[in-house]
């Protein structure tokens with residue numbers, strides 16, 4: 576692989592980004608439940624966590640669990656995924672508990688993930704956002720992404736944003 580592996584532990588002023596653990600099953604289930612389509616089974620959440628844990632060995636990138644440093648509590652995840660894009664030019668992704676929204680945490684985590692992406696040697700990242708998702712657009716704007724194009728899938732419009740890395 577032409578890239579360095581992404582660091583799997585990142586510290587910011589208020590947050591720690593770290594690999595998922597098997598003990599995050601309840602965290603994962605609670606976060607997924609906030610999407611409004613029910614709570615995933617324990618088995619399903621275990622599978623998702625196992626997939627996240629296996630990703631770095633396959634792609635060199637990862638979605639990381641996010642904890643607040645002061646309280647030590649899990650608030651969500653942020654990281655890089657292949658998503659709709661590619662291993663060379665992956666997507667940034669994030670999701671936080673509603674109770675943690677509005678404090679700048681996503682911006683802080685995304686900024687650390689950008690720095691981590693730079694250390695891998697990658698030159699471009701993408702993000703795909705549903706057109707209604709104003710908070711996500713704002714996070715991406717704050718960390719330097721620009722709108723590129725719009726595609727459509729069975730869930731509607733998907734806005735593609737991109738950011739060059741130095």
Ligand SMILES: CC(C)(COP(=O)(O)OP(=O)(O)OC[C@H]1O[C@@H](n2cnc3c(N)ncnc32)[C@H](O)[C@@H]1OP(=O)(O)O)[C@@H](O)C(=O)NCCC(=O)NCCS
Nearest residue numbers: 669670671676677678679680681682703704709710711713
């Ligand atoms: C997207 C998400 C991670 C943002 O988390 P967050 O920690 O609240 O984000 P931040 O506080 O860093 O920044 C949010 C920005 O959006 C702004 N914002 C939030 N709601 C808004 C609204 N309805 N209209 C306009 N701006 C809004 C905030 O004011 C803030 O901007 P500011 O710093 O200029 O004031 C969170 O909303 C989330 O988890 N959503 C569900 C999952 C999701 O949509 N993930 C992204 C998929 S592409």
